[in-house]
Amino acid sequence: MKKSRWTLVLSLVLVLSVFLSACGGGGSNNGGNNGGGEGNGDSASEQIMNLYATAEIPSMDTTQATDATSFNAMNQVFEGLYRLDENNEPTLGVAAEEPKEEEKDGETVYTFTIRDDAKWSDGSAVTAEDFIYAWHKALNPETISPYASMFGTAGIKNGNAIITEGDPLYGKVEELGAKAVDEKTLEVTVENQVPYFKSLLTFATFYPQPKAFAEEQGEEFALEADTMLYNGPFVFSEWNHGEGWNYKKNPEYWDAEVVNLEEITVKVVKDTATSVNLYETGKVDRATLDADFVDQFKDGEDFSTILEPTMFFLRLNQGENEALANKDIRKALFLAYDREGLVNVLLNNGSVAAKYFVPKDFVKGPDGADFREFAKDGFFADQGEAEAKEAWEAGLEALGTDSVDFEFLTTDTELSSTIAEYAKEQFESKLDGLTITINKQPWKQFLKLEDAGDFDISTGGWGPDYPDPMTFLYMFETDGAYNRMGYSSEKYDQLVSDAKKETDEAKRWEMMQEAEKVLMEEDIAIVPTYQRGLAIIQQPYVKNYYVHTFGADASYKWVKIEGK
Incomplete structure (x- = not known):
């Protein structure tokens, strides 16, 4: 099959990225405490951020x-x-x-x-x-x-x-x-x-x-x-x-004496170019960079990267869409997506490709090992485009059709729009007979449509609410508030339910790892794409x-x- 426009662009930019990386130095990786420390500056500075x-x-x-x-x-x-x-x-x-x-x-x-x-x-x-x-x-x-x-x-x-x-x-x-x-x-x-x-x-x-x-x-x-x-x-x-x-x-805050800032202003800015311009002109004090700006700032003292325990994925609405209810169709989408091109070129911010849902470097089990160690490279790690095409053809045959149309719901920010276009190119160029229409919505409207199940594929993101794998796994219980895609598995529900009650940490850990395997490998309920890294200037x-x-x-x- 002929190469898509994205494939050609990515090939060229990957070569350029390697060259640029070899020519320049890297930025610091401060982890979560960016700009920490008391410093020796003027403590009388105006306390406005x-x-x-x-x-x-x-x-x-x-x-x-x-x-x-x-x-x-x-x-x-x-x-x-x-x-x-x-x-x-x-x-x-x-x-x-x-x-x-x-x-x-x-x-x-x-x-x-x-x-x-x-x-x-x-x-x-x-x-x-x-x-x-x-x-x-x-x-x-x-x-x-x-x-x-x-x-x-x-x-x-x-x-x-x-x-x-x-x-x-x-x-x-x-x-x-x-x-x-x-x-x-x-x-x-x-x-x-x-x-x-x-x-x-x-x-x-x-x-x-x-x-x-x-x-x-x-x-x-x-x-x-x-x-x-x-x-x-x-x-x-x-x-x-x-x-x-x-x-x-x-x-009136009980601990007001330790609060230094008198005022904080927050502007709504949806595109990176504008936020970078605001940063360079002194109108904002901190900005997150996308791939277009990383090389410009990566050697500066104000640059740092963080790998967050935040996962991005695609919801597949198998409850409302007959094609997505077919496991082979879901598997084809899972395998057709080029995650390396996404993180190395389109993002270029420290994000890592992910074929898993519970993030790495997040929490450790009772044996001291990272949760990800049981499936370190994720699921279907040794399969790719050839297996995607095979699964796609099997799915179409079972559906009795040679073409499928999906609506892809996403938000209207610059990054989300770019990633949606990338996904469309990935899927349409590799899976014959597939047509994807992108539906971009403001954040609040996006949430309403997703909550109502009014989509075929949607962009999902999830950061942990507490330091445990369950903060990710409970999302996809049957009829869960964040399921939103009609997924239901008695086996998955039972594993999650049992893990919530289990007091033996070793057994509980095994239950959660088995639950992720059911979600990702047995049912292929979602398509994970990347674990987010942030490139930051502050x-x-x-x-x-x-x-x-x-x-x-x-x-x-x-x-x-x-x-x-």
Whole structure:
């Protein structure tokens, strides 16, 4: 078959990339703590940081958000019992001290004390009842959170039962193992010990909400900057939908004395060229680079790369599309995709090709080995284009057709559009009879269409919410909130369910590895594409910008502008 335009372009650029790499030096790899350290600059510098985001915030309701943009914003303006520190460890938030632990009838009861100086931005006290209100709201069938399963994941008593239709406790939020003993005392009962329990409590779904204020606002709650209250390091001073938002230091925050920044501006910028221009003209202090700009900046002191435990993949809507319900068709798509060309040329930012779903260099098992060691190179590692064509022909024959049309749903950012065009070229050039139509949508509309199952193929991305493989694997349980593609496997569901309950870590690890194998090899439910790397430029005067490996992207609480 003739080579596609992308194949020819990639071949040329790969040669040029090798040449350029040989001629130049590499940048530093600072990991998560970019620009860290106290520095020796002028501490009197104006404490304003300027950033950008590639998408508008879809939701600031902690019980309803599902995306990284929302969670990152929430991490700056809200706070739970714990928050993540610079080392990605849970540190006390509005909890005054570590909880008291008591064993009762095979269960563990944690008693948390809320800080006396924990306040909302209107000066009112943060109470234990604010936690109960938010948690019940997240579990109530009428207002259920897409992240409602997190309560069961945390082992909180009846967390799973309350959201399971058919269970006697379904919808009975008052049966949750959490209660406000008094204004400052929160009691949480867990059915089973979860080693990352405190890390889970840093996540937005476990944040409190100001009950009286939220009920007063009704349906308007958290829709605008002035229809929510804040208990974190910052408050929203402006929220111009579609354009950006501004933070200001929260004077009511209990730990305000360690917060250096007085203001943070965030612009919505969807293309890299614009963000780089803003960086070079001093209008933003940090930018993420795509392949077009890496070589320009890679030798600078302000350049660094990070390999994140964030996975990108293609959802295949087998619940709504007859062709995608065919395993051979799915296998053909899995094998036809050239991941090396994607990461080495189109991305060129430290990302790595992936034929797996649980990322490497993320978590280690009880034997100290990385989760990925059991299938280090992923799945179908020794198969490629020839096997893709064979599977495709078998799939078409089973369907009784010689052509298939798919709609490819993606977002309207520059990078997403480029990757979608790349996927279209990959598939159409290698799989005869396939036609793909790309549907580009703004982020909020993309989420609505994907949630409704109104797509054939869609671009998916997932970063961990807590430090465990289950944060990836639970996504594809039957009817799960993030399944979104009609995938259902009794074997997969059973493995995931059993792993959630298993207390023997070695057995639990084996169950999760087997579950990934079912998802990827036996069912070929998704097409993983890459594990994200980030090529970043950050002004040297930005100190203590802490990047997180799970949950929210970063924390601004400790950022300091020094020497500008």
